[in-house]
Amino acid sequence: MKLFTQIEKIDKSVSNIAIALGTFDGVHVGHQRIIGKTVAYAKKQQGTSAVLTFSNHPMSIIDPRHNPLQITSMQQKIDLIAEIGVDLLFFVPFTAELLKFQPRQFIQFLMQHIRPSQVVVGPNFSFGYQGKGSPDMLRVFGQEFGFAVDVHEAVFLEDRMVSSTAIRQLILEGNVELARKLLGRPLRLSGPVVSGQQRGRLLGFPTANLSLPERTAIPRDGVYAVRANIGADSYQGVANIGTNPTFSGQCRRLETHIFDFARDIYGEMISVDFLTRIRGEVTFANADQLQAQISSDIVQARRYFDHVDQTG
The missing domain is CATH 2.40.30.30 (Riboflavin kinase-like)
Structure with missing residues (x-):
């Protein structure tokens, strides 16, 4: 896996890029399915799989008072994503500049630098200034800019939706057994x-x-x-x-x-x-x-x- 710590322009020889977008804190079972589907898309098209995620939680910039506790360290997050078989990882800081991007600006930036043909996200994915961009808006942009969009459905285990928020709360409660099931590992x-x-x-x-x-x-x-x-x-x-x-x-x-x-x-x-x-x-x-x-x-x-x- 090739690691990028800033979003760089990908050489035009790299084609059929399938990319997963998300914060992916914890790289839990739901995240693993999103990233795994991205890898499968790339293999099917004989292309390249990629993940774009952040080295800091977006809330650390959006509202530091409500910045959630991290579930995984930066190195563990990198290692877990690599284990899924990803070719390219854009592990970049979420900055005040990115925060100001309108949804269209973010998509234009993505297309200028990475040019994905397939984008995979989770059901709660948001992007752009104040999180105005939704999965439905992403589908509209996909039609306009020429990339396919797959919004992965929510994953439920033990009668609850798998989410970083739920796992974080389980950890703080000491319920490490249920947290392990939702993470897919201890x-x-x-x-x-x-x-x-x-x-x-x-x-x-x-x-x-x-x-x-x-x-x-x-x-x-x-x-x-x-x-x-x-x-x-x-x-x-x-x-x-x-x-x-x-x-x-x-x-x-x-x-x-x-x-x-x-x-x-x-x-x-x-x-x-x-x-x-x-x-x-x-x-x-x-x-x-x-x-x-x-x-x-x-x-x-x-x-x-x-x-x-x-x-x-």
């Missing part, structure tokens, strides 16, 4: 392992500590069964999100105890996949009570993994 948080206060190690449960990224949807405080990914290897574990109130902590962080693992990984990049919520965060009277509860959490998490292994 929620993932990544970062370098940072030094902590060694309390987990002193309690007999060493942890890999990650600083929580800003402006990101983080699961509700509590304990979760997780998979920790280090390089090409994946390990079972339990993770706690919270401030560690038993020790009067103030800083919210992610602490992951990796099962059957003893290697020093300070400074290494790891990713943590959230599978199910075990319990909420609790303040214990002393370290012994906390130690006993962690042991119980680990037993519960191992039972969860055993069940998953048995049921597939």
Whole structure:
């Protein structure tokens, strides 16, 4: 996949471009179908598949007070789109200049630079100043400028429409199992392992500590069964999100105890996949009570993994 960080004119030798347009925060099941259909269109026409999306959420420019928390990091978003088989990714900043484009200006800009023959969008797609451009308007422009338009229908799972807004709320509630179904994969948080206060190690449960990224949807405080990914290897574990109130902590962080693992990984990049919520965060009277509860959490998490292994 070729990555562009600004919208450039595509060489005229590149033809039959099918392009998906959208914010695609989370690259959830609905987004995957839109992008997958775009790739299929391009292959059918022996053409080129493309995605135009943004490195920042449009609301960060339109109304920063209501800028939603991101579900995926920029790199994860790029990687997920690449996995679908896209040829060209325009991963560009949403700017004040783009904000001012009227719907017709946006389409003219798109045709001048990319010249798609097929445009694929979701049912809630909007474009142009104040979101005045709708899927119906896009179809009209398609007839005028000579490109086909496919508006993908809404996707429903577990009796709800799959949307970034719904997934974001599920994450904040700690419902990572349902969020996983709507995403089509587990929620993932990544970062370098940072030094902590060694309390987990002193309690007999060493942890890999990650600083929580800003402006990101983080699961509700509590304990979760997780998979920790280090390089090409994946390990079972339990993770706690919270401030560690038993020790009067103030800083919210992610602490992951990796099962059957003893290697020093300070400074290494790891990713943590959230599978199910075990319990909420609790303040214990002393370290012994906390130690006993962690042991119980680990037993519960191992039972969860055993069940998953048995049921597939």
